[in-house]
Structure formats: C-alpha cells, structure tokens
Amino acid sequence: GAGVSQSPSNKVTEKGKDVELRCDPISGHTALYWYRQSLGQGLEFLIYFQGNSAPDKSGLPSDRFSAERTGGSVSTLTIQRTQQEDSAVYLCASSLKTGGQPQHFGDGTRLSIL
Amino acid sequence: AQSVAQPEDQVNVAEGNPLTVKCTYSVSGNPYLFWYVQYPNRGLQFLLKYITGDNLVKGSYGFEAEFNKSQTSFHLKKPSALVSDSALYFCAVSENTGGFKTIFGAGTRLFVKA
Numbered sequence: 001g002a003g004v005s006q007s008p009s010n011k012v013t014e015k016g017k018d019v020e021l022r023c024d025p026i027s028g029h030t031a032l033y034w035y036r037q038s039l040g041q042g043l044e045f046l047i048y049f050q051g052n053s054a055p056d057k058s059g060l061p062s063d064r065f066s067a068e069r070t071g072g073s074v075s076t077l078t079i080q081r082t083q084q085e086d087s088a089v090y091l092c093a094s095s096l097k098t099g100g101q102p103q104h105f106g107d108g109t110r111l112s113i114l
Numbered sequence: 115a116q117s118v119a120q121p122e123d124q125v126n127v128a129e130g131n132p133l134t135v136k137c138t139y140s141v142s143g144n145p146y147l148f149w150y151v152q153y154p155n156r157g158l159q160f161l162l163k164y165i166t167g168d169n170l171v172k173g174s175y176g177f178e179a180e181f182n183k184s185q186t187s188f189h190l191k192k193p194s195a196l197v198s199d200s201a202l203y204f205c206a207v208s209e210n211t212g213g214f215k216t217i218f219g220a221g222t223r224l225f226v227k228a
Binding site: 033035041042043044045048056058091093101102103104105106107108 | 120146148157158159160163204206208215216217218219220221
C-alpha cells in the first residue's frame with residue numbers, strides 16, 4: 001500500500017534560493033508533521049497540522065520557513081532565501097487522528113545548500 | 115512545554131545479552147510516550163507507545179518499554195539483543211492536551227556485537 005511520499009528525495013541548491021518540499025500523506029490521515037534531522041542529530045519538530053485546526057508552527061526556526069496543507073492532504077514546506085545551516089534531511093510523517101503520534105514517516109528530502 | 119532526554123549517545127551490547135536504552139521526559143500533564151527506530155538508509159519506524167494502562171508496553175521486534183511515573187522515565191528494553199537490532203533509537207513524548215505535538219530526543223545509537 002502507499003505510504004508517506006516525499007519529493008524530491010534529494011535537492012541541491014545555492015544559498016539564497018527558495019526551495020519547496022512536498023509531502024503526500026497516507027490517504028485519510030488527518031495529522032501531518034514536519035521534522036528536520038541534521039547530520040548526527042535528533043529530530044527537530046517544525047510544524048504540525050491536525051485536520052482543520054490551526055497548525056502548530058512553534059517549531060519553525062525562522063520566518064524564512066513556512067508550510068501549508070491544502071485540502072487536508074498534501075503539504076508543502078517552503079524555505080525562502082536558503083542558508084547553509086538549512087542543510088538537513090526534512091522528514092514528513094502522518095497519522096490517523098485517533099492514533100495521535102506520528103505513525104508513518106516518509107523517506108525524507110535530503111536538502112543540501114551550497 | 116514537553117521535553118525528552120536520552121542520556122546516552124551510544125549503547126554497546128553483546129549479542130544475546132539484555133539491552134536497555136534510557137529515556138526521561140518532562141511534561142505538564144499526562145505523557146504519551148513513544149519509541150522509534152531508524153535503521154541505516156531506512157526511514158523512521160514506530161516501535162511502541164504508552165498512553166495509559168500497564169506500565170510495561172510491548173512493541174515490535176521483541177522490544178518493550180517500562181513507564182515509571184515517579185522517575186519520569188520510559189526505558190526501552192529487550193531481553194536478548196540481536197546484531198540486527200543495531201540502529202538509532204529515538205524516544206518521543208506528547209502532552210495529553212488534545213493535540214499531538216510530538217517532541218523527539220536526540221537519539222541513542224545501539225551497537226550489538228556478535
């Protein structure tokens with residue numbers, strides 16, 4: 001069956017450029033999470049969507065980061081004016097509302113800022 | 115705000131011996147606690163969770179975890195380690211506030227030696 005799909009799997013871009021990362025959650029999953037994993041580090045919470053509720057954006061590191069979720073399904077994480085410290089693997093996860101915690105993770109997007 | 119700590123960066127165990135990976139947490143209300151595993155070049159996988167009920171929770175691949183409210187701990191255990199258990203393990207916590215913002219620890223790398 002289809003899992004959480006993220007695209008692109010790898011992205012290399014120059015410092016200062018904008019990037020968009022996409023997450024397609026499992027069908028019917030109302031909760032969607034974005035995390036960032038830097039090399040050798042743990043998972044850093046970025047943002048959490050739950051159904052039609054206002055997203056929890058408390059983990060976004062700066063105003064260069066934004067995310068949206070259209071129609072309660074696909075989500076896009078946008079990083080404007082990228083910096084080298086943005087280089088990381090960006091992970092998306094989804095879960096059923098009743099499950100709560102991030103249940104299924106995508107394979108991530110590896111972002112490299114030159 | 116919730117937080118979670120994994121005090122050991124690395125745990126080394128001989129195959130066949132019992133293993134313990136430690137986790138402590140801090141939340142305002144009742145905790146929801148989780149363990150995840152990340153194998154090399156593979157995505158993050160959910161292992162087990164504690165919501166309520168028995169303090170000993172059983173999960174995938176023979177792992178179990180013990181919730182200790184007085185010590186605010188949720189250590190991961192396995193009676194007999196396998197070489198194939200070598201991976202990066204993450205503890206995570208959510209607060210029982212109706213939402214499910216889930217915070218991850220920094221991770222503990224487990225090495226099981228044959």
